[in-house]
Each structure stands twice: as C-alpha cells, then as structure tokens.
Amino acid sequence: MKKYIFKRILTMIPVFFITSIIIFSIIHLTPGDPARVILGDNAVESEVLALQEKMGLNKPLPLQYVNWLTGIFKGNLGESLFIDQPMTEIIWTHMKPTVSLTIYALLIAAGMGITCGILAARYKGGILDRIVTLISLCGISVPNFIVALLLMLLLAFSVHLFPVAGYKPMSEGIGIHVWYLTLPALSLGFIHMALIMRMTRSSVLEVLNSDYIKMARAKGVSEFAIMTKHALKNALLPIITVIGQTAVTLLAGAVVSEAIFNIPGIGQLVVTSIGRRDYMVIQAVVLVIALINMFMMLILDILYAAIDPRIRLDSR
Amino acid sequence: MKMGYLRVQRILKNRRIIIGSILVFLIILFTLLTPFIFPEGPHVMEVTERLKAPSKAHFLGTDSVGRDLLCRLLYGSRVSVGVGAAVAVITMVFGLIIGLYAGYYKAVDNIVMRICDSLKSIPSILLAIALLAIMGSGIGNVIISVSIVYTPDVARIARAAVLTAREQTYIEALEALGAGANRILWLNIAPNILSSVIIQVSFIFATAIVTEASLSFLGVGVPVPEPSWGNIVYEGRAVMFQAWWLVVYPSIFIAVTVFGLNLLGDGLRDLFDPQNS
Numbered sequence: 001m002k003k004y005i006f007k008r009i010l011t012m013i014p015v016f017f018i019t020s021i022i023i024f025s026i027i028h029l030t031p032g033d034p035a036r037v038i039l040g041d042n043a044v045e046s047e048v049l050a051l052q053e054k055m056g057l058n059k060p061l062p063l064q065y066v067n068w069l070t071g072i073f074k075g076n077l078g079e080s081l082f083i084d085q086p087m088t089e090i091i092w093t094h095m096k097p098t099v100s101l102t103i104y105a106l107l108i109a110a111g112m113g114i115t116c117g118i119l120a121a122r123y124k125g126g127i128l129d130r131i132v133t134l135i136s137l138c139g140i141s142v143p144n145f146i147v148a149l150l151l152m153l154l155l156a157f158s159v160h161l162f163p164v165a166g167y168k169p170m171s172e173g174i175g176i177h178v179w180y181l182t183l184p185a186l187s188l189g190f191i192h193m194a195l196i197m198r199m200t201r202s203s204v205l206e207v208l209n210s211d212y213i214k215m216a217r218a219k220g221v222s223e224f225a226i227m228t229k230h231a232l233k234n235a236l237l238p239i240i241t242v243i244g245q246t247a248v249t250l251l252a253g254a255v256v257s258e259a260i261f262n263i264p265g266i267g268q269l270v271v272t273s274i275g276r277r278d279y280m281v282i283q284a285v286v287l288v289i290a291l292i293n294m295f296m297m298l299i300l301d302i303l304y305a306a307i308d309p310r311i312r313l314d315s316r
Numbered sequence: 317m318k319m320g321y322l323r324v325q326r327i328l329k330n331r332r333i334i335i336g337s338i339l340v341f342l343i344i345l346f347t348l349l350t351p352f353i354f355p356e357g358p359h360v361m362e363v364t365e366r367l368k369a370p371s372k373a374h375f376l377g378t379d380s381v382g383r384d385l386l387c388r389l390l391y392g393s394r395v396s397v398g399v400g401a402a403v404a405v406i407t408m409v410f411g412l413i414i415g416l417y418a419g420y421y422k423a424v425d426n427i428v429m430r431i432c433d434s435l436k437s438i439p440s441i442l443l444a445i446a447l448l449a450i451m452g453s454g455i456g457n458v459i460i461s462v463s464i465v466y467t468p469d470v471a472r473i474a475r476a477a478v479l480t481a482r483e484q485t486y487i488e489a490l491e492a493l494g495a496g497a498n499r500i501l502w503l504n505i506a507p508n509i510l511s512s513v514i515i516q517v518s519f520i521f522a523t524a525i526v527t528e529a530s531l532s533f534l535g536v537g538v539p540v541p542e543p544s545w546g547n548i549v550y551e552g553r554a555v556m557f558q559a560w561w562l563v564v565y566p567s568i569f570i571a572v573t574v575f576g577l578n579l580l581g582d583g584l585r586d587l588f589d590p591q592n593s
Contacts, residue, residue: 014430015430015434018433026450137575138571140574142567142570143529144530145529145530145549149563153556153557153560153564252439253439253441259534274445279449282445283446297437
C-alpha cells in the first residue's frame with residue numbers, strides 16, 4: 001500500500017509541472033503584451049512600462065516562469081492589480097462561500113443520487129425506475145444556469161420559499177447560512193445528482209445480476225441484507241469515482257451559480273477579474289483549483305486502492 | 317419470457333436513436349430554414365412592442381428592446397448549434413490524430429497523454445473561461461477554447477481503443493507483412509475505432525452547446541447583439557421577473573437540443589458498443 005501511494009505521488013509531479021506550464025502559457029503566450037492588454041488602448045507608454053516592470057514582463061519568458069513557480073512554492077501566488085491584499089488572502093476569503101456551496105451541493109447530489117439510484121435498480125422497470133431514468137436524462141441535458149434561473153423563478157419569485165439571491169456568512173448563524181445557500185446548492189447539485197443516480201443504478205444492477213447475489217438469494221439471505229451487505233459494497237467503487245469527480249466539477253461549476261445568486265465566492269472573483277482584466281487573479285485561481293483537483297484525484301486513487309486490493313496489486 | 321424481454325429492450329434502445337435523430341434533424345432543419353422564416357434578421361427592434369408576452373403577433377413574446385424572441389432564438393440556434401458542430405468536428409479530427417499516434421507510439425504516448433492529463437486537471441468551464449478571458453470573446457474564440465478543453469477527452473478514448481485494436485492478430489499480421497505504421501493506423505485501425513470516437517463526439521457536441529451557453533451567459537462567450545442561446549438568457553435575466561418567457565423559452569431550446577443529442581449518443585452507444593451501455 002505504501003509503495004502504491006508513493007508511486008502515485010510520483011506520477012503527480014510531471015502532471016503538476018505541465019499544468020503549471022499550461023496555465024503560465026495561457027497568459028504569457030497569447031498574442032500581444034499582457035500589460036498593454038490590461039491597460040487598454042489609451043494607455044500611456046510610461047504606465048505600460050511600469051506595469052511590465054511590476055509584472056516582471058521585461059524578463060525572458062523561461063525566467064518569468066521560474067520566478068512564478070518558485071514564488072508558488074514559497075506560498076506567493078502573485079499580486080492582484082486591483083485588490084490590495086496578498087493573493088492567498090484574496091483566494092482564501094473567496095474560497096469559503098464556494099466550499100460551503102460545494103459541500104452542500106455534493107450532499108444533495110450524493111444523498112439523493114445514491115438513494116434513488118439504489119431504489120431504481122432494486123425495482124427495475126417500476127415507476128420509480130422510469131422517473132429516475134427520466135430525471136437523469138433531463139439532468140444531463142440542462143445546463144446548471146438554467147436550473148438555477150428556473151428554481152429562482154419558481155421557489156423564490158412565485159412562491160417565496162427562499163431568498164432570490166445573496167449570501168449570509170456562517171458567522172450570522174448556520175440556519176440562515178444554509179437557507180441562503182439552498183437554491184444555489186440545489187441548482188448546482190441537480191445535474192450531478194442525475195449523473196450519480198445513473199451511475200449508481202447501473203452499477204448496482206450489474207452487481208445484482210452477478211452469480212454470487214443469485215447464490216445469496218438461493219441460500220435465503222434476506223433482501224435487505226443482500227442490498228446492504230453484498231450489493232452495495234461491491235457497487236461502491238464506480239459510485240465513489242463519480243462522487244469524487246463530481247466534487248471537483250462542482251467546485252468549478254460554482255462559478256456559474258455564484259454569478260447568478262450573487263455569492264461572493266471564487267466564481268464571482270473570476271468573473272469580476274475578467275471584467276477588470278486582472279489576469280494575475282485568474283492565473284492564481286486556475287492554479288489553485290487545478291491543485292485541489294489533483295489532490296482530490298490522489299485521495300480518490302488511494303481510496304480505491306484501499307477498497308479494492310486488485311488496483312494496488314496491478315500497479316506493481 | 318427472456319426473449320420477449322430482450323426484444324422489448326432492443327425496441328427501447330432503437331427508440332432512443334429514432335427520437336434523438338428526429339430531434340437533431342428538426343433542429344438542424346430549423347437552423348437552416350431560419351433565413352427564410354425570418355428574412356429580416358434578428359436585430360429588428362420595435363420599441364412599442366417591448367416586453368410583450370407571447371401572442372399571435374410574437375409567438376414567444378419580445379425582449380426588452382422589442383425584438384421578436386422566436387426570431388432571435390432561431391438565429392441563435394445557428395450560432396449555438398454551429399459552435400457545437402464546429403467543436404465536435406475539430407475535437408474529432410485532432411482527438412483522432414492524437415489518439416492514434418499516442419496509442420501506437422509509446423514515446424508520443426508518454427508526452428501527449430501527460431499534457432492531456434494536465435489539461436483535464438483544470439476543470440473544463442474554468443479552463444474555457446481563462447482562455448476566453450485572455451483571447452477575448454467572440455464566436456471564433458469560443459470554438460477554439462471549447463475545442464482545446466474537449467480534445468483530450470476524444471484523444472483519451474481514441475488512444476484506449478487503439479491500444480486494444482493493436483493487440484489484434486490481424487495488426488500483427490500486417491506488421492509482419494511489412495505494412496507501414498501510417499497505413500496500419502489510418503487504413504486498418506482508424507476505421508475500427510471510429511465508432512467509439514463518434515459516440516464520444518456526439519456527447520461532446522451536446523456538452524459544447526451547454527458550455528457555449530454557460531460562457532455566453534457569463535458574458536465571456538458570444539458577445540451581444542449577435543444572438544446565441546446563452547446570451548439571450550443573459551440579456552433576459554435582467555428582466556426575468558417581468559418577462560419569464562425570456563428565460564424559459566431559451567432554456568427549452570437548449571434542453572431539447574442537448575436532450576436530443578444525448579439520446580442519439582446513448583442510442584449509438586447501445587448500437588455500436590452493447591457491452592458498455
């Protein structure tokens with residue numbers, strides 16, 4: 001197991017470097033000088049030069065990259081051109097609402113998705129199964145900003161169940177925090193609920209059709225024990241995969257939900273930074289999210305290996 | 317009993333392809349016919365007709381400057397479906413090329429697949445936003461950035477298919493006969509892996525439409541006044557509580573199109589690749 005984890009961490013190193021090069025090149029290899037693009041067409045030459053100096057653009061590209069990278073290892077993600085705060089602090093304050101939203105959405109998606117998926121597989125062909133199939137087809141067909149707007153129209157405007165938009169931090173009480181985040185989380189989680197439902201259903205179905213389940217049935221094991229003890233345990237691996245991937249996609253998908261519901265999270269930070277051409281913030285956010293993503297994948301892979309010995313033995 | 321069940325299932329599967337193709341066909345048909353239905357174009361404003369609810373004169377209502385919503389949605393479908401189709405074709409071509417060579421040459425594989433892994437470690441929507449933030453909005457840039465985001469998916473599928481295909485004995489036989497790598501790749505392996513690539517591409521078509529809509533909705537995709545489904549919702553959102561139709565109808569257009577494409581993809585997968593469905 002230790003050997004597997006070590007090996008898995010080693011494979012992360014090249015991916016990290018290539019990712020950092022990609023993120024770096026997005027900003028620095030595009031046609032035109034970033035400083036000029038940021039300041040716009042009417043910029044005075046001296047301002048451009050000053051900004052070039054500040055961003056280190058007058059040094060050769062490889063050197064700029066090395067400086068940026070060593071900065072990252074020291075915990076310095078660059079400087080925002082508009083917000084007078086260290087980048088890590090900016091990202092940290094904006095990360096809190098996003099993380100709350102993501103966890104809430106994940107709970108909705110995984111909770112509903114797994115329960116409905118199992119029930120649909122258990123009563124295959126029944127009404128519930130049809131509803132689940134329909135929801136999962138709809139879910140993957142509707143972009144989450146549409147779910148968000150429709151929920152807003154229905155549950156906030158027509159029926160005043162939830163606030164239309166806005167955000168209350170955890171410090172104002174957990175109840176109000178959750179209440180304000182419910183619509184955003186529902187809209188964000190809906191699509192992934194559909195995916196998890198679909199995955200759970202097919203993976204439980206596959207296990208239920210296997211010989212050892214038939215054997216258990218023949219022995220007279222109760223239906224409940226078959227579902228919980230035998231089927232679910234073995235169907236769990238693909239489900240965990242989907243949930244893991246979901247967590248990361250949710251984090252990025254939050255960009256859209258935050259923009260709609262006016263939540264001061266990472267998404268809003270990105271959108272306002274685009275408007276202000278604050279490329280340094282965009283670069284830092286993309287890097288941080290990519291890093292979180294890589295670590296999630298690492299944890300997932302280690303989890304698989306813990307659940308399924310075949311994986312860690314195969315990699316030898 | 318078993319036979320009957322199988323037959324029912326097969327019809328069900330075929331029905332997916334049928335419904336999916338009909339939907340996709342209808343949308344493409346409307347997209348092509350739009351200039352004949354609304355020869356005056358999507359930019360005609362009638363200030364007296366602002367924010368009118370759906371009626372006989374304006375089938376789906378009008379927007380905040382009095383433009384006909386149906387007209388804009390139909391013209392928008394040219395942009396949205398066009399972007400989706402362009403992304404599908406580009407990702408298919410590049411994904412296939414990358415996948416073929418990566419699957420065949422180990423050295424290429426190591427480099428190219430690490431780059432793909434890295435690209436995929438940045439969540440798709442965020443990568444597309446970052447690319448567009450730098451390149452600037454516009455239909456062409458949306459197509460380029462969304463293609464960059466989804467090409468690794470096709471490449472990965474193609475590569476996996478090549479890895480299985482090249483183990484087959486007929487490929488070994490061809491190699492023994494002295495066939496060149498390019499010949500084997502393009503004439504013998506490519507036709508065999510095309511079905512898995514097409515399945516993946518049909519899903520990317522759908523995803524690209526959703527991505528374009530999300531980007532335009534955030535204001536970084538197709539810029540107004542050029543209509544796209546995403547930016548129609550973007551404009552409609554400001555007056556959504558007075559004019560629900562400006563959000564609901566574009567949503568229906570997007571949902572139906574994506575639904576049709578997904579259905580078609582599912583159906584194709586059942587048809588070509590029954591094991592994986």
